[in-house]
Amino acid sequence: MVKTLSDSLTYGKKILKPFFVLCVLLALSGIKTEVFAEKKGPEPDIKVGERLFFGLIPSGEGSASCVSCHAVHSGDSINWNPSAVEMAKVAAEMDLATFKEHLLTPTGAMREKVHVKYQLDDEQLFHLQGYLVQLSENGVEDAPISINKLLIFLLLGGLMTFALVDLIFTKKIPYKAIHVLIIVFGLSFQLKLVAHETIDLGRSQDYMPDQPIKFSHKVHAGDNKIDCLYCHSNADEGKSSGIPSAGLCMNCHQVVRNGTNSGQFEIAKVVDAYENNKDIEWVRIHNLPDHVFFSHAQHVNVGKRECQECHGDVENMHILKQEHDLSMGWCLDCHKATNVNFKDNDYYKTFEALHKDLDEGVRDSIKAADIGANDCMKCHH
Template identity: 40%
Template sequence: MRKSCSRKYSPGLYPLIFLSFVIISSAVASGTSPGRVTGVAPGIASGVAPGIASGVAPGIASGVAPGIASAVAQGSTSALASGIAPASDSTIPSASASAVLQSGDTAAGISLFTTAAGTREEFVRGQRLFYGLVYPENKSMNCAACHNTDVTDSLNWNPDAVEISRKYKNKSVADLSEILLSPTGKKMMQVHSDFRFTPEEIMLIKLYMDDLSGAGLTRKKPSVINFVLFIAALLLFFVSALDLIITKKIKRRWINPAVLSVTAVYITWVLVVNAIALGRSPGYSPDQPLKFSHQIHSEQNGTDCIYCHSYAPYSKSAGIPAQSICMNCHLLVRSGTRSGMFEIAKITDSYENKKPLEWIRVHKVPDHVFFSHAQHVGAGGTDCSECHGDIAKMTRVRQVSDLSMGWCINCHRTKKVNFRDNNFYMQYRELSDKLRKGETDSITVERTGGTECMKCHY
């Protein structure tokens, strides 16, 4: 009976062992624990539709935008390359926009230029024009090459396609035609110099942009491979434990302890890594309402940090500069060399309409931690780059340090305090006397109580 059972269950032992080793090797190779991958937003540096290396949407060999050939035949255009759902039947009436344009009806034309509504076929044509899949006058004009339709982790100075679409949502096709063919900005005049769109083509692009304005930028789905590996390891652990304690089907005694050991190590590693990472977000770089570059303002133009963040030396927070600070320069500077007029127009519009920009905070310590810029910048003389990294070279602000307690304590143990001509530290008379008499050559933050719990947690 024992031999029969052994022969019956032994064939399943080797896959069980092999799967456990695959889980561990895959996790080590990826170098990422499950749960941490899901928060990563992929960036497409080229700013074009997914999988596009050449600036042309995928699946174009047939001359039709990806996923559209069959959709048009079936009366549906839901599978678009940009990943954005097209307008529904209620938003695309059956009347042909081309027919209205060709009819010469001025009133109908004005109405059409305001709504930019048309058939599904015209919607698809507008999408193909936007991605440069058709060649007016034998010349490719790809809007998506500059105006990305996907989330990107790098700074694209050009406004993304959704921003442009929302700005022109309630404007006419004539307004869009003017900015495409007769732009006033220096940069746009240079980029759009060879544009040769017909009124019908601009109407078709407007039709696609109106639909695009109702959606956001396309985000790549997060990878779930590490999560699947973690679940598989849990299942292996419980199955092996169940067999070892209760069923005892596996007769080779060394297999269950081996599987339990390997899976337990992996599960423990995953839990510890994610527990340590809880609440920490190095590399965090959210999309801001305005594409502001510290590299241009601080490094290139030489603007001092305190000019904009004037609260830092004497306040708990460094503060977000008021728009009046921005307007000190941008009353005159209305166009950027790389950004053109679009981004600076956001500042002036916000200032004139008295509606502040809603900036997203990047660096933030937990609520149970007290941190004061006045203590570090004003009294301690700490340079901004010591905590924020070389922010003067950043075109897009990101969190460099993990802002953990260990990171703060290590700094307090090594950071030397300037006692000379510093009114704040004159109260530490004993340390000042030792420094003056030469009994010690330097004083660290730790020696002034910088590692005491109540200094930061009270």
């Protein structure tokens, strides 16, 4: 019996020993964590960093604020400098010493010119980097949306209600013509507003989104005279014009690494995408509804139309935008007004009756609508 009890105690010690060791290790781990937490450095004051970024706290005599170059929200004109969020992502990857060197002793002609007047101490740099780290993680809030039309709509609704109540019940205003005038004007404006807003559903005229890279058609197609089909080669034979790959961009940017306006920052994104086999996530601008068929080849190759007829004066756009509303009415009007080059285009040789009318002088021109361009099934099939 004693032997059995002794064996049991020995076995119990073997079981409990690893458990005891584990408890000790966990306790020590907790102590180390507590000590680390105590030794952790001070937290940056995000509000001070934000005030430094926006220039509310001076950063040096005669120096420009960070936001004057690195905009938080984009506008309708191009800003060649990296945005605030782009700079924040770069700053978030640096330690304080590297951030200080990057800011106060920069390389590059533009940064040297602007940053030379900065006079920031280590504490201010610490707070500024803290704000940028937070900005890189959270991004920026959306720009406030104008609600002027909605306010006018609601105010007119309230005014018409007041006029109607006074006309039927209270009768404070003796002249009924005033009530009628307010109600008629208000209803007319509201109906017009609703009609226009309904028509505009699905249309994106003047749409000008931010792109992952600040690509300027004015620089490429305008200043450097690069043909549209060099980059959008699919437009000649396909439904879509196609978006060039980073590899195509590198045909030039293998050599050109410093942009006249943007410096190295934007071109470096193209190089990074090419070297790391990453897609550049361009934002599509011209987008038709799913129930509409449109072929670039039909217009560019067969119809010999110029890109500018639909896309606007692209060679003078730093920021590409949707020039026209691309509505059905806009397309139909173009088909009614556009002459088709019948004589010099083999695509149309099967239209014998129309060729005969041209030869005999019955017609002096053929419009796109004359050969079925405005038939419903041409685009909706």
